[in-house]
Amino acid sequence: MIDALQASGKPIWINEIGIRPDFPGTPDRAVTFLCNNLLKALLSIAPKYDIESLQVFELYDDPPTGQGAYGIILNDGVTFRPD
Known part of the structure; x- marks a missing residue:
């Protein structure tokens, strides 16, 4: 790929590299x-x-009906995740 x-x-940007919330450990x-x-x-x-770019995390969490809490900011768009 x-x-x-x-x-x-063209330069390559890889976005939203991270780990799923169910990662063991x-x-x-x-x-x-x-x-x-x-x-x-x-x-x-x-x-x-x-x-050119590796972007580690999505900025905002998905809403409660989404795929999960992947962001560094809660889905209110203001509050940083406590964990």
Whole structure:
């Protein structure tokens, strides 16, 4: 997939990289996995594929009927998540 994106000749932005709320373990374990595995792998290939941007989290949580609490701000658009 990344080869096909590079062939477009445009810089690549990867958006909303994160971990689902049901990731097993503690929030600290999720952060460690994200940093040591996912981000490290993407950063290692960024120069080769002209990846310009990695955006780690969605800004706002989904509403209660959405897919989950992925954001760093509650879905009221004002309150930072306490966790």
